[in-house]
Amino acid sequence: MWLFSLENSLQAIAPHLLPLIAPDALERLQAIGRCFPDALTYSYGFEARLHPAEPTVDFAIHITPTERDILAGLHPTIKLPDVFQQHPVWQRIRQFCLEWADPSSELHYQVNDLWLEFDAHQSQNLPDVPVPGLFVSPVPPQGGIVPDYTWIWRKALPLLCDNDMAEGVELNVIQCIQNLPTQVGIFQFGFMFGRKIEAVRFCLSGSPIQMIPHLNQLGWQGSLQEIERLFALLYSYCDGAILDIDVGSLIYPRIGVEGIYISRYLSCVNGQWASLLNHLVEQNLCEPFMRDALLKYVGYTVNKPLHQRIYIRGLSHVKLLYQPGKPLSSKVYFGVMHKPISASPTLSAGLQTRAGTSLANSAAVASPRATVTQSLQAAITFLLTSRDSQGWWTDFHLGAGLSDEWVTGYVGTTLASDSAIAVNAQALDAAQTAWTLLQARRHRITGLWGFNRFPPGDADSTGWVLQLAHGLGEPQSERVQQALQSLREHWRSNGGVSTYGSASPIRSFIYAAPEQSMEGWCGSHVCVSAALAALPEVRDQLLDYLRSTQNSEGSWSAYWWHDPEYSTALAAEALAVSDESSEAIANAVQWALQRLSPTGFIATNDHPLGSPFATAWGLRLLLLGKPEQTETAIAAVIRWLLNQQQLDGSWESSARLRVPFPDDLDPNQFDRWVYHDKIEGSLNFDQHHVFTTATVLQALFKAKSHLPFNADAESDRPLTAVD
Structure with missing residues (x-):
């Protein structure tokens, strides 16, 4: 039978x-x-x-x-x-x-x-x-x-x-x-x-x-x-x-x-x-x-x-x-x-268990595409088709719902780059649509943007939207200037920037008791400060804070992220604008090299066979190093990332966003995270793959000169040329 x-x-x-x-x-x-x-x-x-x-x-x-x-x-x-x-x-x-x-x-x-x-x-x-x-x-x-x-x-x-x-x-x-x-x-x-x-x-x-x-x-x-x-x-x-x-x-x-x-x-x-x-x-x-x-x-x-x-x-x-x-x-x-x-695409294809989740790392799917350009085009196509009917990108389902403002600013920043537009001209249209949508969100008197339209505006979401505006040549627009002015409330005495400028609005939003301390969410955050430091208007104000918060092994800790590669790469990139040969950058690059496996990936607790998100940020760190020290590692990372691309053009969800308790000053000491919950104490991945895909794509664009093809040539060399 x-x-x-x-x-x-x-x-x-x-x-x-x-x-x-x-x-x-x-x-x-x-x-x-x-x-x-x-x-x-x-x-x-x-x-x-x-x-x-x-x-x-x-x-x-x-x-x-x-x-x-x-x-x-x-x-x-x-x-x-x-x-x-x-x-x-x-x-x-x-x-x-x-x-x-x-x-x-x-x-x-x-x-x-x-x-x-x-x-x-x-x-x-x-x-x-x-x-x-x-x-x-x-x-x-x-x-x-x-x-x-x-x-x-x-x-x-x-x-x-x-x-x-x-x-x-x-x-x-x-x-x-x-x-x-x-x-x-x-x-x-x-x-x-x-x-x-x-x-x-x-x-x-x-x-x-x-x-x-x-x-x-x-x-x-x-x-x-x-x-x-x-x-x-x-x-x-x-x-x-x-x-x-x-x-x-x-x-x-x-x-x-x-x-x-x-x-x-x-x-x-x-x-x-x-x-x-x-x-x-x-x-x-x-x-x-x-x-x-x-x-x-x-x-x-x-x-x-x-x-x-x-x-x-x-x-x-x-x-x-x-x-x-x-x-x-x-x-x-x-x-x-x-x-x-x-x-089975690979030996580690996903096995469904009784808990309904993948038993194996389904990200390990080698890309069938013959050329690097085709891989980049597929990734951009995935992002273009991942928007909702209005043009928003959404990801990360928390208590406030799905993020659209923050995620749209983040993804739009990637597609507004010259590299993305050179691969697919529709990337510019999508980025401009995103900026139009974000400008239309004017319900906050501060002019800031937030996780979505419901919570108070925050410095991190606003920073990524402002990066999108810069990418589109809009740094002097009225809305950008209003947001920059409102961000002043987020500066703290130690020189860093806090996600939320004051406790009252976010306390009211999450229905926290009056006695609930908001010191954690309203304190200075390295990951937020490092992201804002990409903006020329505020970079110089943040450099001393970033220098003072680097860990002894060369990394920078994150508040909202489980993977320190995110904050480390952004902090090092900001410092490199003024002094690309500084000891702080050299230490960060060395830290990244030590995090890297021999085959070109960075492992995390959830992705011991390689996290595309963490690895992409690691690649951005390696690009800041001396070529004689990092060239071989960069080639290995690029090869690994390209081979992890899934059939739809995306990379596996591996961006680990965490929601600390409002009074938690150091969430790295907390060890009882609940996965896929929506409130404090939870860890969440970008279930739509959008955030991770934009992260990998941006890293590959920054590594353009290292990719296994000549961007000005009419045709690419095959992926095996990376070997």
Whole structure:
């Protein structure tokens, strides 16, 4: 019936599974796997106990819109066995997927993906037709819009449960959804089929500060201090956490807290998992042999049964389970992606885990373009087509929504450069449109620009808009002069510039209490000062401050950015205008060289195989060095960046914007960042790829004379000329 079943896939990775699960457990997994074509999923996972350790494992299959048609019975050639069509549970799953596939159905726009989860406990006899649990992931909200989850009880649950929920469950489910705090979202919901639906599992994402009190509001009777302890056990070692609750006729006492990573595969290779598992062993929440086996599990295998296939193995997340009166227990979730090599751009193509994020660094996609000019054109085309209907660029979804003013100023600055216009004349039109839009934003009496139209104006956003104005030859315009005048309020006594000039407006905007200190957000910021120092009107006023804030190893720390390459490159470039041979610049260049890998990239915690954002800023630093010291490194960086360009012309989102707490004077000392949250204490990437792409493009333009072609020639040399 199929060329490959999931049993074949499991056999390929069996040697790596056996240290983690017993042989008879693997046999049960294979028995489930032979019921399904391997085309039903590109990734699947396992759930095992860390403590107390048990020889059992559950099996979960990830279904995306790509594979949905198989479950819906719509695929022209791949079908489930006929016996599945007669089973009542699989009939419900099929009907749900039919609705999901139908563009006229609400589910088509609300459901992101789902997981089928199979119990494989040794105490159970496997039926001829395995009956799964089903967990649904809603589409993440976009653009600051508060999600409407009413479709869950109006459409999804009636389809899946066939109105078979126990009395009182539906009412509690509705109340749970309706009473969610503003900053708490539903990451997943689901339940196990094959028995009376006594409860619905909700996996909630957001800030623990809001999620934990919500438990008591729902009527949970346990100790909130114990749940806080679970979060504390994981927070220093993970990127974020998810709260699992079971909503039935009551909120069941058992609570789960999942410690998640944003970049699943990368966290395996950069040491985060080793630190986490060692910590759990110390807390008696992980057996040492499980830790050792899990760390050895990570990797990939290439098999050639009929054609090359790759199996990428990685760890997903852990879960701590709390139940009043019982010791804590823990679980681990790990998985595999399997694909034909022909379907995978690289060995590190993205593997979807249960948390719905990439298990591998999907940025490592070599550009198929033959010439450098074609790569630059593709990047500009990506930026031109990434604007909204009015002409704004948007990125970074925070509590205030998506940024348009700041991001548009930043991207417009890149496209207003002579290098961009030489590659694509439409770049100038786009930059001029951006300036027109920004000038039309006149609702702030100060004339400043901000993150978007809602918050108070800030010096950083204003600085990038002013750089755009300079690029377009508008430095003397009335609006530019008004903004420069208003920026005076942002200067601090130590010579640096603060993001916010005064505390009152931003305090009011974030609804901060009167006693909340805003000293952090209203203090001098190196990254903001360095960006403003690109403006001739204020550069000289900032040079002494920049010289005084350089770190001993040669870098400059950032306040709003996790990557110091950003502030270091901007500070060094500003100093180089007046003294390009200064010791400060030489130290910064040496720091960049030490950060660089032999193959030409700069690694970060999230991108240990290379961050395009950090590497692009590193390139700008290298361009300030002496050619005899940096020429080889510059060539390696350019080669790496060009080879990381994705098929749509962009580079992978890797600009890590952070939102410190308002009173935090040194966010580099804070170690409990929550990824993709929208408020203080969070880290966010440019999910639209716009900010990173503009950053890399600008760096390549500045490295124009080093690119592997003569800009004045009629044709380019191929990318291999960089080698």
